[in-house]
Amino acid sequence: MTYRFDAVDEVRAGLGKVDYLADEGIAGVVYLADRLQKPILVEGPAGTGKTQLAKSVAEMTGARLIRLQCYEGLDEAKALYEWNYKKQLLRIQAERNSEGTWNEIEDDIFSDEFLLERPLLEAIRSPDPVVLLIDEVDRVEVETEALLLEILSDYQVSIPELGTVVATQIPLVFLTSNNTRELSEALKRRCLYLHIDYPDLEREKEIVLTKVPGVSENLADQIARIVRSIRQLELKKAPSVSETLDWARTLVHLGVEQVDEQQATETITILLKYQADIAKAIKEFGGDGKTWTRGGQAPSRS
């Protein structure tokens, strides 16, 4: 068994090269997933780079990314495999005049030729290295989760007519969840768990610097600090990393070098999407005349 990575630092550096700034925990779990051959269940607030992690790992390892987007009503035929029914019908009709026996036809129409591969089976049977991303797994019903269990624990798919298809190589598997419901114990047990939270100040600043061209060090620092302060408020929806990046891009386009209150207030709609949140943030940070008075009462802290 050969491993993809030799050390945690290697993962981290590799991810850095493809512009994904991983912290110790993220890199460590990716490394362990490779070593233990286990899928990773990634949870965390929306817009913190869960899906991006899978994409970046694929890019880093030079593997193909196969993505299964989950939704309510996803079933076997869309996730695993499906028999090409129309082609089977054609085959039977073409056979009608010839001398083929029933058994021959039956063996024939349930062969590889008539099988339609869906993402999960494709990932298992792929001869070249792949990264499998099962996105937003919390959207499928609990019953459908069971579909995933065999593939996650044994890297195989059982097709009644064909037998068991075993993986030719163990793919790296990422499952993402926005935590709209509790996933089943059975699923969780099979995965390594990784919670990606909002990045800390330093990391967010670096993310802004890498992802937004033309942003100055000073501006990035200010952006990261303002976003951190906003996240400390009790909001309906805290700004995500992608929203931070959008905000940074906007400020760069506007040619802003130093964010002041007015600019912050005018562009805050990019960071916050609820009217109540916006009002709260403006009230907390805006100029309602409440400057910090020396030695006196500090402004109310959240």
Place this chain on the structure above:
Amino acid sequence: MTTALPTDDATPATTGDALVDLLNGFIVELREAGLPVSLTENLDAMQAVRHIPLEDREAFKYALAATLVKNNAHWRAFETVFEVYFSYRGAHYRIVDDDGEPLSDEELAEMGEMAGSQGGQGGPGEAMSNEELAEMLYRALMEGDEALMRALARQSVSRFAGMEPGRPVGGTYYLYRTLRNLDLDGLLDRLMEQAQQAAPEPMTPLEARLEEDEYEGRIEQLKKEIEAEIRRRLVADRGVEAMAKTLRKPLPEDVDFMHASREEMADLRKAIYPLTRKLAVRLTRKRRHGRKGPLDFRSTVRHSLSYGGVPAEPKFRYPKPSKPEIFVIADISGSVAAFARFTLHLVYAISNQFSKVRAFVFIDGIDEVTRFFEGVEDIGDAIHRVNTEADVVWVDGHSDYGHAFEVFWDTYGKDVGPKTTVLILGDARNNYHASQSWVIKEIEHKARHVYWLNPEPRSYWDTGDSIVGEYAIHTDGAYECRNLRQLETFVEKLA
């Protein structure tokens, strides 16, 4: 608790026996703290630690977390247990330092360095006066120097906490003593003042706010360091198992409403948002998918006409689940107020599952508070208004269920109909007033269901002035709702 633990042959020979023992103890403690750690996860953890360098403490922690903790809400519990089991150990964490050797070499070096960098005033360690310590702390916070902060945290603990070996007090007590001596609020003021003066022009509120958040973050960091330091010393004194036991805290969903500390309350408030969101999603799904009815013969025949009389398209009768009307009647007096708050929050968060929600609150008088919730985006705000503005005191502000029910019946009784589900929240501690349980009986006759939710443990019911039993016989069920988990289960059943 008897759980099968892996024997030595199940674990890799490369990890030492001592580590296996420690890990086993660690996992048992996690289970005691309420984390559901299965046997496979246990084995995974053992596997995982083979692949990482053991001397790297951070990596070790992440390896264990990835394999053992599968829910972010459990992270804090995990962290505490981890700190206790795998904290730094060493001679200098003893509570009493053996005579004349108060600091380790490393510490002396750190202290010497920082003293040196400030022009040599103040000797190393012990020789510092309290003022000098405060001054150094101030500088460390100003510059955000983490190594210095850590060293100072250690120094402050040995100086101010007054820890005595074998003394059976919790870490909180020592933390309090240390923090009291450090006067961190004063430090924050000083830091802000300094920042104001250093700024070339007066700071705008935004800048000031950012500065303040920055310093507060650093002070928070310092507090954590101090806490960790105290914990380390306590572990060194009392041993791992004993310490883990005293630090064990219930998970947020298991915290008792009636006895939650202020900190736990804050956690509960944070926990309720994602909880309501999950619940709402789950219920909408249930409503959308739970639609299988019996064959609708008439409709099938009708539709078969378009296929020449062949019933090609069977039609089913979809049940239309009627949405109940909910009346919440909540006691909001002192001890049970928190419970009422969380229940109201939950019920309103899923109010689209009901055709109508009306809320009433009482202590000894009763008031309808539905108006506070109408057209409000933030349920938290509305609940805050309920607590401050509702008119619920009649005579003396001590719970009087009997009177409240009587007034309810006179004023709103006519609104209770066969579609109404009535929820009554409270501990039924009636201060020996008349129970007036006939009201509940009347309500039960008219309403579809009447439920009683009691935040007290079942064993306390009907003791002292609690008369929940007297009411409960007229309801369709009285439930114990002591924590979020029980409350969530009930509300889900309701919709």
